[in-house]
Amino acid sequence: MADPGSAPSPAPLSLLRRAVFGVGAGLVFLVLLGLGTWQVERRAWKLDLIARVDARVHAPPVPAPGPAAWPRVGPDDAYRHVRVSGTFLNDRETLVQAVTERGGGFWVLTPLRRPDGTLVLVNRGFVPGDRRDPASRAAGQVAGETAVTGLLRLTEPKGAFLRSNDPEDDRWYSRDVAAIAAARGLTDVAPYFVDADAAPNPGGLPVGGLTVIAFPNNHLVYAITWYGMALMLAGAGVYLLRRGPGDRDATLR
Numbered sequence: 001m002a003d004p005g006s007a008p009s010p011a012p013l014s015l016l017r018r019a020v021f022g023v024g025a026g027l028v029f030l031v032l033l034g035l036g037t038w039q040v041e042r043r044a045w046k047l048d049l050i051a052r053v054d055a056r057v058h059a060p061p062v063p064a065p066g067p068a069a070w071p072r073v074g075p076d077d078a079y080r081h082v083r084v085s086g087t088f089l090n091d092r093e094t095l096v097q098a099v100t101e102r103g104g105g106f107w108v109l110t111p112l113r114r115p116d117g118t119l120v121l122v123n124r125g126f127v128p129g130d131r132r133d134p135a136s137r138a139a140g141q142v143a144g145e146t147a148v149t150g151l152l153r154l155t156e157p158k159g160a161f162l163r164s165n166d167p168e169d170d171r172w173y174s175r176d177v178a179a180i181a182a183a184r185g186l187t188d189v190a191p192y193f194v195d196a197d198a199a200p201n202p203g204g205l206p207v208g209g210l211t212v213i214a215f216p217n218n219h220l221v222y223a224i225t226w227y228g229m230a231l232m233l234a235g236a237g238v239y240l241l242r243r244g245p246g247d248r249d250a251t252l253r
Contacts, residue, residue: 021237021240022237025233025234025236025237026237028233029230029233029234029237032226032227032229032230032233033226033227033230035222035226036222036223036224036225036226036227036230037223039219039220039222039223039226040219040223042219043217043219043220043223046215046217046219047217049215050215050217053078053079053213053215056078056079056080056081057079057081057151057213058081059080059081060081061081061082061083061149062080062081062082062083063082063083063084064082064083064084064120064152064190064192064194065077065082065152065190065192066116066118067116067118067188067190070190070191073152073154073190073191073192074154075154077152077154077192078152078153078154079151079152079153079211079213080151080152081149081150081151081152082149082150082151082152082194083147083148083149083150084112084114084120084122084147084148084194085114085115085145085146085147085148086112086113086114086115086120086145086146087112087113087143087144087145087146088110088111088112088113088122088141088142088143088146089110089111089112089113089119090110090134090141090142090143092110092111092184092186093108093109093110093111093134094108094109094110094121094170094172094180094183094184095107095108095109095127095132095172096109096123096172096173096174096175097160097171097172097173098126100126100210101210102126102128102207102210103128104128104129105126105127105128105129105131105132106126106127106129106132107123107125107126107175107206108123108124108125108126108127108206109121109122109123109124109175109180109193110122110124111184111186111189112146112148117188118188118189118190119181119186119187119188119189119190120189120190120192120193120194121175121177121180121181121189121190121193121194122148122150122193122194122196123150123153123175123193123194123195123196123208124140124148124196124201124206124208125196125201125205125206125207125208125209125210126206126207126208126210127205127206127207131205137203137205137206138203139202139203140201140202140203140204140205140206142201142202148194148196149196149197149199150194150195150196150197150208150211151194151195151197151211152192152193152194153175153192153193153194153195153211154192155175155176155177155178155191155192155193156174156175156176157174157176157178157179158174158176158179159173159174159176160173160174165179167179167180167182167183170183175193177189177190177191177192177193178191195208195211196208196209197209198210
């Protein structure tokens with residue numbers, strides 16, 4: 001008779017149930033393996049992306065793309081080290097809300113008119129909230145011909161997460177080049193902007209060189225997780241499928 005103090009043993013699977021379980025477990029196993037392999041491939045892609053961006057950032061600066069190259073500007077140009085010369089249109093600057101290592105405040109985006117008449121938006125850097133008024137940082141309103149070196153950045157359309165740009169109220173949460181150009185009545189504007197480097201500005205503001213380049217790379221952890229789940233499923237499946245009628249009888253006395 002069965003030992004009343006022992007827990008009941010699971011009933012062995014019938015042949016049909018074993019077949020159904022085996023097919024289902026096999027499909028799930030293949031899915032888990034596929035997810036793990038996909039994460040391995042994503043990791044390789046991410047490492048290659050990081051290497052390519054790092055090479056662009058640390059390469060010698062090249063001239064910022066001109067109008068003929070604008071239609072071809074894309075992800076492969078992001079964070080390219082560029083230089084651009086011209087005259088700032090300080091009266092057309094735009095403040096974009098920012099959170100940086102220096103705290104909360106604003107990015108100062110100022111159009112730079114190049115010798116050919118085209119414009120490039122330059123993110124000159126960060127100013128704290130109490131210095132948003134240009135009059136409070138007049139020394140930094142550079143006049144005349146100047147040169148900027150920095151990183152080419154792709155436009156950030158529409159706004160930030162859960163916060164849309166509001167051109168009518170002049171509230172900006174992302175550096176949307178086309179929208180800012182339209183709000184400021186600018187034409188012939190490059191479809192990208194340039195993050196100025198850390199070269200100091202007169203008066204100390206804006207503060208450039210605060211570009212954050214970060215590409216989360218957790219793909220190895222995800223791959224190990226999916227492969228681990230596949231291994232556990234395989235182990236559980238083998239254990240259950242190998243149970244037979246004798247396994248139940250062995251629990252009886």
